[in-house]
Amino acid sequence: MPHALFRHPRGAQVDSALAVKVCGPSRRKAAGEQVAAPRLSDKLTVDQVCAELGIAKSSFYDWRQKGRAPRCIRLPNGALRIRRSDLENWLADCEDRT
Template structure:
């Protein structure tokens, strides 16, 4: 997934994603040789599960 894909799914701004990434709170990312970031769908889904409130 691209950063834009993740931001669209979460309905957040790119700046929010990069803020979370700087704070170590974003899903795990892969940096491609061209410098672009990608997020594996499985990593994104696991990250979402970890964010759930549990009673």
Template sequence: MATPRRHLTIAELCDELAVARSTFYEWRAKRRAPRCIKLPNGEIRIRRTDLETWLDNCEEAA
């Protein structure tokens, strides 16, 4: 079994969540996206742990 990557690109995150890149940027503008890391070259990465925490916080009680 492959180990999940520790840091995701925006494309990987969007693919995993099945959302458009524009949706991610909309969430980010509204401060509703998972925490992001901005690298010195301007690229953005998302820690897998931050994504998991964000998803946990999105859960609703049934």
């Protein structure tokens, strides 16, 4: 069975098999399928983490420099985010050390 051609948004015709190979499967949802939106609360800002821990931002950055802070994600704009799960795991590890 020949692959269907579809028109790329920039006007070129593209073979559907090649598009799947290069771009991955379509992310469109099927009829009736629910697509879960990423939850913003899963990732915290440094300010939110500091407020939750009751510490100054300078303390957080000191811990980070010394390798004692929870694992962080650096965004393309340079901002840091901390996954809620990483923070909870880090807190559990801190409890275990005491």
